[in-house]
Amino acid sequence: MFQQGLVEETGRLLERGLAENKTAMQSLGYRQVVEHLRGERSLAETIELVKIRTRQFAKRQMTWFRRQLNLEWVELQTEDSPSAVAALVKTWLTD
Numbered sequence: 543m544f545q546q547g548l549v550e551e552t553g554r555l556l557e558r559g560l561a562e563n564k565t566a567m568q569s570l571g572y573r574q575v576v577e578h579l580r581g582e583r584s585l586a587e588t589i590e591l592v593k594i595r596t597r598q599f600a601k602r603q604m605t606w607f608r609r610q611l612n613l614e615w616v617e618l619q620t621e622d623s624p625s626a627v628a629a630l631v632k633t634w635l636t637d
Contacts, residue, residue, distance in 0.1 A: 544589055549575055570596055 552560065552575040560566055560576070567573050571592050578588040607613060614634070618627060 543571055543592070549578070549585070552576060553579060570599060 548571055552572055574588050574591050578585060
């Protein structure tokens, strides 16, 4: 996210009122980058904090998914084509 310009994007959004948007300020990364831009922490500390918050969020998502009924996890590989994945899903839907 940082390599793709999160800090610059956040700066532009602040100019357009991001800080007043409570929902947007709750999203991963924005709040921490705003705090960095306000001088509350260094960029390195901000990057580490965003990594921590992202891992925490992913863990909460996995916990939620595990509690759902009859989930079947699918391991996809980067070489799997979209049509192959679609065919796999279609077989599950017709079973």
